[in-house]
Amino acid sequence: MNDASASGVQEKARPGLLIVDDDRNLRKLLVATFSYGKYEIHEACNGVDAIRLASQLRPSVILLDVMLPGELDGLEACRQIKAQSALKGTKVILLTALGQQNDRQQGELAGADAYVVKPFSPLRLIELVDSLP
C-alpha cells in the first residue's frame, strides 16, 4: 500500500517534512517513521540549520526538538519560524523530553501547533501530523 501511494504521488511535488533533532538515533527514527512515501524528508541537527532549511524549503511540517545545542534552542527556532510570513502554512510540532506543565505552556507561547513528549509512538505521531489542518 505504501509503495502504491508513494509511486502515485511521486509525479507531483510531495509536501516537505523537516526533522530537527541533535540525537542521531532520534533523527533516524523519525526518518524511518515518515519514509513511507508521502513526504519529502529533510534533516537538521541544530536551530540555525533548521531556520535556514525552513526558509529555503518551506516544508509543510517541521518536527522540532526543544533541547537543541548552540545558542538557538527549539523554542526560539519555533518563534522565529512562526514569525516568517512566508512560512504561514508550515505546521510546527515540538518534540521534547521535558514534560512539565510549564514546558508545554512555553511551547504554546512560542506558537507551536502541537507538543509531543518523548518517548512517543511513531504511529500516533503520523496520525497527529495527518490530522493537522
Next chain:
Amino acid sequence: MRTDNEERWKKAIEGAGDGVWDWDVDTGKVVHSRQWRVMLGYDAHEIGDTLADWAALVHPEDTEARCDGLARLLGKQTEVYISECRLRCKDGQYKWVLNRGVIANRAADGTPLRVIGTFADIDRVKTVDEQLKSRERQLQEILSFSPEGVLVFSLTNELTFYNQRLLSLFGIELEPGERLSTIAFMEKIGAQLDLSDSSGLFGGFGGAEEGTLRLARPLRIVKWEARQLDDPVLRHILFFRDVTRETEVDRLKSEFLATAAHELRTPLSSIYGFVELLLTRELGEADRREFLGIVYEQTQGLIQMLGELLDLARIEARVGRDFKLREQELWPVVRRVVTDFNIPGDTRKIRVKLSRRSPLVVLDADKIGQALLNVLSNAHKYSAGKGEVAIESVQRKEDKASWIGIRVRDRGIGMTEEQLGRVFERFYRADNSGQIPGTGLGMSLVKEIMQIHGGPVEVVSEFGKGTDVTLWFPEAEQGAADE
C-alpha cells in the same frame, strides 16, 4: 512611763508575728524578744545576748552585706538599717529574715547609742522568689540551646522576650547588658531582608501563622511561625527556623529528578519508537538489523545509567563505609585495568609509563579500578582516531604530604572552558549528538570515589587538542603498614 509604752508596742509587733530587738551600741548587748528566738527555734538560754552571738548565726555569704549595713548606720550615713540575711536555726537550716532598725538614742555629737528594730520571717517569700529566679534561668538556658529563634512581643508591640539563637540567626550583636528593643530588632532585620521575595514578617501580627523570610546577606532562608496568646505581655510568640540547607537539598533533589527523567526519556524514545516500527512495518533485513542494533545499544546505555546512579546513591548514602580500604601498591591496580581494557573496534594500545617504585596507597582496588576505567573510556571515546591514549605516573610534594597521581592523557576533541566547568555535573555530556555513547555520570562517580580516598581529580583540557585527567592519591607513609 516610757517602759510601759515600749512594752505595749513590742507586744503589738510580736502579735503580728515579727520579733523585736534592742541593741545597746556601747556595751554590745542585744535584748531579743521571745518571738525572735521562737522564729529560729531556740530556747532562752541558747542564745547569748551580745551582737557577736547574733553575728555568729548569720550565713557566711550574707555576713558582708549585714556588716556594711551596720557600718553605714553607725557612720551616720543612714538613719535606718535594712538587711535581708539568712540566720541559722536550731535545726541547722537557714532561714531568710528581714531586719529593719532605727536609731533610738544618740549622743550629743550624733553617735548612735541605742538601735531598736524588728525582725520578720521572709523565708517563704524569699524561697519562692529564689525558685522563680532559678526557674527563669533554667528556661533561659534551655531556650538558648533551642535550634529555633524565639521572639515575644506584647500587646503594645514591645519586645518582651528573645533567646540567644534569635540573635545568632539574624547576626545581631548586642553590647554587654544591652537589651534588644522592637525598633532595633526591626531595623536589624529590615537591613538584611530581601524584599523582592518575602512572605513578610509582619503578617505574623496580622493573624498569619507562618511564612518565609529571605535574608540577603548572607543568603539565608528562615521560616517563621507565629502564635497568638490571650496574654497582654506574651501576645505574639514567633519562632524562627533556618531552613537554608533543607531548601537547597530539596531544590537539588527535584532538579536531579527532572534531569534524570529527561535523560531516561531520550534512550526510551529510541527503544519505544524503533520497536513499534519493527512490530508494525514490513522492513528489509538491513533496516531490521540496524533498528535492533540501536534498541540493543540504547538498552545497554540505560542499564549502565541505572548501575551508575545506584553506585552514586550508595556512595553518598554510605559515605564510603562499604569501601574496602587497604594499604597496597598502586601500580598493580593500574596495570590490571589497562590489561582488561577493551573498546570494541578501537585497536589503539594504551602507552603506560609508571615510575619504577610502586607507591603504597590506601585504596579499594575495585573502586579505583572502576574510576580509572571510566577515565580511560572517556579518553578513548572522545579521541577516536586521534592519536594515542597514555597513562603516566606523576608526583607532587607539599610540605609533609606526598601525592601520587595517575594521569590519563588523550589527544582527542578536548573541552571548551564551559564544558570543562561542568565536567563533574551529573548527566552533563559534552557531546549530545548521540554519536558518543555515555550517561554523563561517569566523571561524577570518579569524583565521588576519589573523595572517599581523600584525593582530588584534576582535569586539564584544551578544546580541539585533548584532555588530561589526573587522579591524585595521598601517599601512605613509609612504615605506616607496621602499625
